[in-house]
Amino acid sequence: xxxxxxxxxxxxxxxxxxxxxxxxxxxxxxxxxxxxxxxxxxxxxxxxxxxxxxxxxxxxxxxxxxxxxxxxxxxxxxxxxxxxxxxxxxxxxxxxxxxxxxxxxxxxxxxxxxxxxxxxxxxxxxxxxxxxxxxxxxxxx
Numbered sequence: 001x002x003x004x005x006x007x008x009x010x011x012x013x014x015x016x017x018x019x020x021x022x023x024x025x026x027x028x029x030x031x032x033x034x035x036x037x038x039x040x041x042x043x044x045x046x047x048x049x050x051x052x053x054x055x056x057x058x059x060x061x062x063x064x065x066x067x068x069x070x071x072x073x074x075x076x077x078x079x080x081x082x083x084x085x086x087x088x089x090x091x092x093x094x095x096x097x098x099x100x101x102x103x104x105x106x107x108x109x110x111x112x113x114x115x116x117x118x119x120x121x122x123x124x125x126x127x128x129x130x131x132x133x134x135x136x137x138x139x140x141x
Contacts, residue, residue, distance in 0.1 A: 001028070002141055005041050007112065010137040012130060034097065035118035035127055037134055045111035049103030050074050050083035052111065057085065064089035066096075077104040078138065088120060096120035100131055106140060114138065 002008045003017065003026055011028045018027040018036075029036035045052070053072055061067050070086040082104030091097050098120040103113035116131035 003039070005039070006141050007039065007041075008137070008139050008141050009039075009114070009134045011037060011134065033118070033122075034091075035122060035130075036116070037130070038115045038117065040103075040111070040113035040115070042111040042113075044109050045105050046109075047111075048074075048081060048083070049105060049111060049113065050081075052113070053083050053085040053101065053103060057087070060087065060089070066090035075102075077102055077135070078106075080104045080106060098123045098127070100128070102131075102135055112138075 001011050001017070005026055012030065015028050015030045018029050020026055024041050026039045026041070027036050057069065057072065067089045068087060070088065072085045073083065075082050075084050082102065084100065084102050086100040088096055088098050096119065097117060099115060099117045101113050101115040103111060105111045114131070114134055116127060116134070118127040
């Protein structure tokens with residue numbers, strides 16, 4: 001899927017681009033459920049993805065009941081310094097939500113954060129794989 005924000009990646013055949021939130025967050029999702037991919041695009045980021053995730057985590061702890069960090073660690077993505085942040089929390093209906101975010105700052109200084117979110121009961125039955133395929137096929141256009 002080629003996106004007007006200058007990236008491409010694979011999404012499930014039944015998913016479509018839903019639009020842009022907050023001017024810089026592009027969402028792809030199916031027609032049912034919470035499950036979705038969201039790509040954050042921040043030009044001239046001026047920080048590392050790891051530092052950004054630490055800041056976002058502080059907000060997540062305050063806003064999300066039952067927030068639990070699974071991991072937050074530096075990594076390398078497409079040859080660039082990056083970070084992965086994985087966590088769970090309880091939604092308003094009492095269901096466990098699972099999220100994983102892979103961020104990195106590209107050579108042009110733009111930070112890209114590729115996030116997958118969905119209910120924990122579908123994580124192992126395909127949602128984690130959807131995220132991995134998106135990462136494996138990620139390209140800047």
